[in-house]
Amino acid sequence: MGGHYGSIHIFSEDVPTVQKTVETVAQNSGKRFLMVPPIRGWISVFAEENGQDSAIGEALAAAVPNHVLQCIVHDDDVFAYQLYHSGQKADEYNSCPDYFGGPEQPKGGNAEMFRFCLEEEKKRKALQTLLNEERYTFEYERLEKFARILGLPNAVTAYEYLQNGERGGIEQWGRFTHIPDLSAEREAKRATAAAQRARLKALIKDQVLLLDESIKPKKRSMFSAMPVWTFVPGVSELLLCWPCPFSYPPVQISWTQLNLLKSESNDAGFITGSRIFSAKFSRFGDCLVLVHAYGDWTIEVWNWKEKRKEFEHQFQASIGECCFSADESRLFVASGGQIVSQALRGDERVLIADEVPECRAITAHPDGRWIAVGWNGMLGLIDLNSTETAILYGIGGAEDLSLLMPEIFDEEQKNRTLQKAAEQLPAEQVEKLKKGLMRQAQHLIRPNETVMALQFTPDGKRLLCGTSQGLRVFDWEKLHQSEVMNPEQEFDVDGHELALNPADKDAIPGRYVYSVAYDEASERVLFGGMGGAVQWLDLTTGKNGILTETGEPLAVTNIALSPDRKLLGTTRTSIRRGNKNTPKLQVWNYSKL
Known part of the structure; x- marks a missing residue:
């Protein structure tokens, strides 16, 4: 622009x-x-x-x-x-x-x-x-x-x-x-900021908030990078680095391993490229996957116990999202308009879906058969045992385009087109036409709610979905058998929205939920987004509320619960127009929330 x-x-x-x-x-x-x-x-x-x-x-x-x-x-x-x-x-x-x-x-x-x-x-x-x-x-x-x-x-x-x-x-x-x-307005902002700082200090003093860290000034570049972090399975420890994605030439960066309950911080014992984007541990902690971005489109697979890089997988375009397969032998990766299945420790790569619109989220069902994707804002389900195109759902419904483009969206006219084609063309070409019309529809449909985050519960019974309006929870059996565009939701909770001053022209309203996590022991969904609060939903009672809220105008863009349920981590970043605040990492004592 x-x-x-x-x-x-x-x-x-x-x-x-x-x-x-x-x-x-x-x-x-x-x-x-x-x-x-x-x-x-x-x-x-x-x-x-x-x-x-x-x-x-x-x-x-x-x-x-x-x-x-x-x-x-x-x-x-x-x-x-x-x-x-x-x-x-x-x-x-x-x-x-x-x-x-x-x-x-x-x-x-x-x-x-x-x-x-x-x-x-x-x-x-x-x-x-x-x-x-x-x-x-x-x-x-x-x-x-x-x-x-x-x-x-x-x-x-x-x-x-x-x-x-x-x-x-x-x-x-x-x-x-x-x-x-603006003197009075500036004074009100200063008072609000002072109250927020006082609240954070109190939370830290009471050991409710264990870490509140922003990117180091000496590492700042033209754009502030998000912290890359993940919890280490089996221990109450956090693996953390602050990337330098825009440094030229690229540099090597070290990682820190923190035990916040013991106030310990140690070098993690390995270094990586500075254009790191995300980190994921396998369920049992033997494998660490590092995703690179900013022109370095690679995925590294590390042997965590030996701190040794075992494989490096190259891609031709930016990597939107990736997740482990159910048996953790493969990665499902969205990159360059495709979804592929990549062998974790090998070169085999299998194309699952081609010409895929923008993919914001991807998660694998525990049964190993299905993956769910956020596909051009819609919810897509892909059966790995089938070669058919994904089943697509528009959460909250979708815009009716049948009058604007009847040749694509009006079923009767589409069938007439295919019938006429069948009279003049070989079956193979008719099938290509059918798939072409379907592909156009997938690119053009605009749902009323955009899918931002996806996660299956470990038992596979529910799909947790963060959207542009809040959290939506689906019963899996009903969902993947549904034949309607707008499937029934088991639970829905609106995303938290900050109370905005109408005179504040830089504020951006919205209920987007950017990230979800699941507390299996208490059957509780944790989620956060544009409103800046960490919210919860109890799947046994349907009750919901706010777990943490600092009052800062910072969105929650990533949320994770440590495997031992002792720590809750969040990435927070400014959602204000033109705001130069750097992102921060906050880690909470989950037992005190």
């Missing part, structure tokens, strides 16, 4: 009048602004939403007697401006007037209308030449040249970029004023 830049420039030295006007527009529109006093004769104003609303410039121009110029770059594809004289539009320009469709319009742009600030004819000619040039690959470059000719300050930026700290090359940042005044 390209850049979105927007600014409004008033040719004036009258700061009080302009500021009062901006305050009035802010009150009437409910929008937020940044304003900076005159630089080279221009007072600059930056409206939120990347300054893309031309109505804001029009409102300001109507209230001040000065020349007002609004500049917009949309997605780096279009540069446009509107110039007002005494409240009336005097000139406008669009580098790509047909970009948004509609009737064909001229580009516009008359440099003579800028005589008030460009007295030299030479500069006006340079401006006209710039406006007449063919479309730029990146239109912000035209804006840069435009601003240079007119002397516009800080033109290639926007409210959101400035607020998020992208201020390199910004002139006189210390003189910027926010409208409306």
Whole structure:
């Protein structure tokens, strides 16, 4: 996605009048602004939403007697401006007037209308030449040249970029004023943050929260990496590393093994590449699988007892998800639009499904026959004993596309198409057509709830499913025999949603459940997501509630229970737009929750 830049420039030295006007527009529109006093004769104003609303410039121009110029770059594809004289539009320009469709319009742009600030004819000619040039690959470059000719300050930026700290090359940042005044809001945020810190300290002091760790500052790169961790089977210990995925050249990193109940931390005794993405132990702990990402699309199989890498499996595309087979002799891997069965300690690789849409989750049934996948947002069930395409379900139903694309989704019309084809084509080609229509349907269907996480209970009786709306639990026998698109759910619990301040433009609402875990001894499902809380569901009673909640605006993106049920681990990361908070790992004393 390209850049979105927007600014409004008033040719004036009258700061009080302009500021009062901006305050009035802010009150009437409910929008937020940044304003900076005159630089080279221009007072600059930056409206939120990347300054893309031309109505804001029009409102300001109507209230001040000065020349007002609004500049917009949309997605780096279009540069446009509107110039007002005494409240009336005097000139406008669009580098790509047909970009948004509609009737064909001229580009516009008359440099003579800028005589008030460009007295030299030479500069006006340079401006006209710039406006007449063919479309730029990146239109912000035209804006840069435009601003240079007119002397516009800080033109290639926007409210959101400035607020998020992208201020390199910004002139006189210390003189910027926010409208409306955010002093009270900032104080409320500081008080909330202080209360959150106090709560965390109390949890740590009471040994309820055993670890609250963020990535080390010296390891930070342009993007913050998620911690990679997993519990070691048989002991109350955690295996942890902080990747450096964007280091170049790639580096080697060491792993730490922590016994948090004894406050012990030791080197795990092996090193790996820095582009590690996830780690999984086999059920009995003899095998450790490490998945790499960020261009290094490999899976490593380690002998855990000997700390020795036994195999390395290469893939041609990024690895979406993987899981152990029921007997732990193989891995099911989603990569590059395929699902394959990879021998754990060998080279054999078997294609299970091809042309698979985006796969977010995958889990194997204990009976060894089935795998469940999150397939393009839908729930897919694949029978490993069959060559048939996966059974697909839309949790919460799916959009009815039969009227829009009857040749694919209307059963009667589809059957007529196949019948007509059978009269003219060999059976083999008819079968290909049938599979092609089915494949198109799988790619086009959009369920009402998107599958985010999947896990079977150890006895195989239930499938636990995290979706974009919450936790859904299915009775396995009923599910895989269901013939309806929206199968019956045994339990459903809405995901926790943070109480958001409507004035907080950076907050992202939602009930997504990103990860699930299962406490077999108590028959309790643990799950977490966008709301930041760890929730629970008792499968014997149907009761549910919140297990942990720190109040931090951080989503739970990964959750796991140690095999001995003593520790609960969570990965937490910011879900706020433009937030630069680094991810963190929290480990809880499960017995005290």
